[in-house]
Amino acid sequence: MILLDQVSKLYSGNARPALNSVSLEILKGEFVFLVGASGSGKSSFLRLVLKEENPSKGRIHVLGQDLGRLTSRKVPYFRRNLGVVFQDFRLLPQKTVFANVAFSLQVIGKSKGFIQEAVPDVLRMVGLAGKASRLPHELSGGEQQRVAIARAIVNRPAILLADEPTGNLDPSTSAGIMTLLERISTSGTTVIMATHDAGIVDQMQRRVIELVSGQVVRDEREGGYQTQGITLTKGFPE
Amino acid sequence: MRFGLIMSEVGNGLRRNVSMVVSVILVTFISLTFVGAAILLQSQIGEMKGYWYDRAQVAVYFCTESSEIGNCDLAEATEEQKALVEAQLASPALASLIDRYEFETHEQAFQRYQEQFSDNEFADFVTPEFLNEAYWVNLKDPTQSDALVESLSTLAGVEEVKDQRKYLDPIFSALNAASFTAISIAGLMLIAAVLLIATTIRLSAFSRRRELGIMRLVGASNRFIQTPFILEGVIAALIGSTLAAGAVLAIVRYFVQGYLGSTLETTTAVVGMSDALIVAPVLIALGVVLAAASAGVAINRYLKV
Numbered sequence: 368m369i370l371l372d373q374v375s376k377l378y379s380g381n382a383r384p385a386l387n388s389v390s391l392e393i394l395k396g397e398f399v400f401l402v403g404a405s406g407s408g409k410s411s412f413l414r415l416v417l418k419e420e421n422p423s424k425g426r427i428h429v430l431g432q433d434l435g436r437l438t439s440r441k442v443p444y445f446r447r448n449l450g451v452v453f454q455d456f457r458l459l460p461q462k463t464v465f466a467n468v469a470f471s472l473q474v475i476g477k478s479k480g481f482i483q484e485a486v487p488d489v490l491r492m493v494g495l496a497g498k499a500s501r502l503p504h505e506l507s508g509g510e511q512q513r514v515a516i517a518r519a520i521v522n523r524p525a526i527l528l529a530d531e532p533t534g535n536l537d538p539s540t541s542a543g544i545m546t547l548l549e550r551i552s553t554s555g556t557t558v559i560m561a562t563h564d565a566g567i568v569d570q571m572q573r574r575v576i577e578l579v580s581g582q583v584v585r586d587e588r589e590g591g592y593q594t595q596g597i598t599l600t601k602g603f604p605e
Numbered sequence: 606m607r608f609g610l611i612m613s614e615v616g617n618g619l620r621r622n623v624s625m626v627v628s629v630i631l632v633t634f635i636s637l638t639f640v641g642a643a644i645l646l647q648s649q650i651g652e653m654k655g656y657w658y659d660r661a662q663v664a665v666y667f668c669t670e671s672s673e674i675g676n677c678d679l680a681e682a683t684e685e686q687k688a689l690v691e692a693q694l695a696s697p698a699l700a701s702l703i704d705r706y707e708f709e710t711h712e713q714a715f716q717r718y719q720e721q722f723s724d725n726e727f728a729d730f731v732t733p734e735f736l737n738e739a740y741w742v743n744l745k746d747p748t749q750s751d752a753l754v755e756s757l758s759t760l761a762g763v764e765e766v767k768d769q770r771k772y773l774d775p776i777f778s779a780l781n782a783a784s785f786t787a788i789s790i791a792g793l794m795l796i797a798a799v800l801l802i803a804t805t806i807r808l809s810a811f812s813r814r815r816e817l818g819i820m821r822l823v824g825a826s827n828r829f830i831q832t833p834f835i836l837e838g839v840i841a842a843l844i845g846s847t848l849a850a851g852a853v854l855a856i857v858r859y860f861v862q863g864y865l866g867s868t869l870e871t872t873t874a875v876v877g878m879s880d881a882l883i884v885a886p887v888l889i890a891l892g893v894v895l896a897a898a899s900a901g902v903a904i905n906r907y908l909k910v
Contacts, residue, residue, distance in 0.1 A: 417822075439827075446824035457822075459815055470816075474825035476607050522823070 368557055369393040369416060369526070374425035376411050376581075385411040387581040388425070393559065395525075398552040400568050401561040402592055403578035409561040412578070413528050416559070417449060418442055430525055447475055450519030450527040450556075454534035456511045458503040458518075464490065465499040468518045475522070489521040493547055509540035513547065520551055527551060529560040533567065541567060565592035607829070614833035618809045619840065625805040626841045632801055633845030633896070634852070636794030637888045639787050641853035644884050645861075646784035649876045650777060658747045661769040665690060665757055666737035668764045675764040682738065686762025690740060693757060702749050706742040714739065737764060795895065798845075802838045802896050803903035810834060810907050817907050827908045831901065838900030839893055846892025850885035857881035 369392065376386040386408045393399055401409045414420045415427055418434050427434045430448055437445055458467050468486045477485075490496055493513040503511055512532060519527055529548065533541035545567055552558045562568065568575060568591055575590035576583060619626050667687060668677035687708075693699060694706055709717075714736035744750060750768040758766040810817060820830050861875050869875070 443821070443824040443826045446822065449824075451822050457815070457819060459819065471819065471823035473607075473610050474820045474829060475823060476829070518819075518823070 368395045368397075368430065369559075370428040371415075372426045372428075374415065374422045374427055376408075376415060376420065377423040384423070384581050386415070386422070386578075389578075389581070389583055390425075391576065391583060391586060393557060395557055396552065396555050397557055398549070398571070398573045399557075399559045400571070400573060400575045400590075401559060401578065402563070402568060402575060405563075407578040408581040409578055410530060411581075413451075413530055413559070413561060416526075416528060417451065418445065443475075447522060448525050450516075450522070450524040452512070452515050452519050452527070452529040452532045454531040456503070456508075456515045456535075458511060458514055460503055463500050463502055464495060464506070464514050467503070467514055468521050471518045472521060477522075485521055486517075489517045492520075492550075493517045494543075507540070508536050509543060512536065512540075512544055516544070516547060516551075520556070524556065526557045526559065529558065531562055532560065533562065533564055538566065545571065568592040611829070611833050611836070615836045615840065618813070618833060618837045621812055622805060622809050622837075625801075625808060626837075629798070629801055629805055629838070629841040629896075630845040630848070632794065632798040633842045633892050634848040636791055636798050637846050637849035637892050638852045639791035639794060640891065641849060641884050641888050642856070643784050643787035643791055644887070645853065645857065645876050645880060646780065646787060648880050650780050650784065652876060653780075654773075654777065657773050658770060661747055661773065663742040663744060663750050663753050664765075664767045664769065665740040665742065665753075666764040666767065667739060668762050669734060669737055671735060672737070672764050675758070676761050677764050682762030686760065687738070690757060690760055690763060693760065694740065694742065699753060699756065702744055702746070702752060704743040704745045706740050709739045709741055711736055711738055798842075799895055799899040802842065802899045805841070806834050806838050806900045806903040807906075809837060810904055814907075821908075830908060831904050834904040835897055835900045838896040838903075842892040842896030843889070846889045849892070850888045853884055853888065854878070854881050 371389050371391050374386055374389045375384050377384045389408075389412070401412060403409055411420070415422055415434075416429055418429075418437060421435070429445075432445060434445075459470065462470060465486055468489060469482045472482045472485065487496070487499065490499055493516055495510060495513050495517065498506065498510065503514065506514070512535075516532075527548070532548070533544055536544065541564065548558055548560065549571070572589045572591070575585065575587045575592070577585035666675075667682035667690075668675070668680060670679060670681050673679060691708075694703060711733040715731070715733040718731060718736055742753060744753070747770055750770065754766045754768065757763055817830060857876060857878060857880070862877065865875055
């Protein structure tokens with residue numbers, strides 16, 4: 368599903384690589400936590416999988432496609448198979464909940480009929496059935512993140528990338544979002560979630576990939592949030 | 606569905622940016638009007654050259670009793686001298702260049718002089734003897750007058766060999782200067798128009814950067830993202846260039862044909878509506894192509910993946 372082979376990413380003007388010779392494979396339907404300190408390469412990893420950036424070295428295969436060979440003309444079509452959720456939601460403030468979700472279908476040329484069917488469906492699934500005509504600022508943070516998730520999954524992507532989706536939310540709201548992501552994962556979508564939230568990781572007991580300075584230091588089947596990263600790199604007391 | 610969506614995006618962009626769009630319209634309007642004027646001026650020069658060069662002749666003036674210049678020595682050219690000149694004109698070397706020639710006597714020159722300067726007070730003092738007898742030569746190719754001047758001006762009894770085309774050259778160089786001025790102004794204005802369109806499109810894209818980011822994230826195709834912005838630039842430029850085309854047509858109709866036409870009457874050929882009707886679509890096409898190109902380049906930055 369996702370395969371990285373000796374992938375390194377160097378940004379110009381920075382001698383230390385953001386990712387350093389990372390090799391890993393993520394299978395269909397897996398739920399993967401990507402943990403590590405800020406600057407450890409989690410976001411770079413997600414950007415590379417999205418082909419927002421190209422690796423400096425190594426090869427990346429996503430959904431059977433070699434991203435190095437993907438022409439820029441084909442990138443948009445590749446991205447239609449991926450959903451993305453961010454910490455800051457990234458909703459369009461002047462559009463209603465329905466319009467925000469529908470927008471992502473309109474711009475990839477879906478028919479009006481399809482949109483009229485799919486959007487209420489996905490809003491029901493994320494638990495926003497009654498709030499289709501609200502504007503984003505009328506919603507709580509958790510509800511806004513549900514809209515963002517609805518937008519990410521309305522086109523039924525094979526992979527959902529989530530970059531600290533609970534970073535702005537309180538613990539009980541976060542738990543609700545995690546239940547939703549778990550449900551999405553159960554339906555067969557591969558979910559990759561970058562997070563700092565130790566409680567969530569420990570509780571879910573899913574695959575954990577830990578990055579320290581761009582290198583994979585731990586890849587556990589049913590792991591918890593790491594301990595070594597912080598103590599080793601930052602020297603903080605346990 | 607998609608067409609409607611794109612057009613509503615275009616409408617939003619134009620509304621959000623009204624003042625910039627108006628300035629794009631005005632700048633393209635003025636710059637393309639200058640382009641049109643320059644093209645018309647060039648074709649006007651072409652028409653005038655065609656018209657006047659056909660009528661321009663080479664005059665071989667013979668000496669009169671009062672003339673000292675050239676090969677003259679205050680003596681009227683003799684019949685032999687005139688015959689020698691005519692023989693030269695008929696000789697194979699020159700005959701191939703010459704379309705036709707005719708001789709003008711003192712009396713004919715006097716009549717022509719009186720017609721042309723009827724309202725001039727000197728006309729009363731001039732007598733036929735003052736005016737040169739001459740051969741008026743029409744050349745097949747008016748640019749080859751030098752050969753005629755060289756071979757005839759040394760002959761005895763010839764006062765001067767004069768190419769009338771020389772009288773016209775200052776007029777044409779003045780008109781040429783005017784048309785180059787118009788072209789330079791047009792060029793500068795076009796650069797301004799292109800930069801202004803690019804800036805307008807960047808501004809429009811910046812005000813919609815959230816939408817653009819989401820479009821790219823969910824996999825909207827580059828063409829879908831580009832098209833509204835390019836259309837925005839093209840529509841603004843289309844309005845401006847249509848105005849310019851209208852202005853050019855109006856200038857030809859009311860100024861050139863109306864005002865100049867009635868002042869100059871039939872003395873010279875002027876550009877007509879047929880020229881203007883060729884120039885107008887050229888201006889519109891130029892405006893649209895420039896706008897599409899500069900908007901395309903401007904928006905490209907937002908499409909890098």
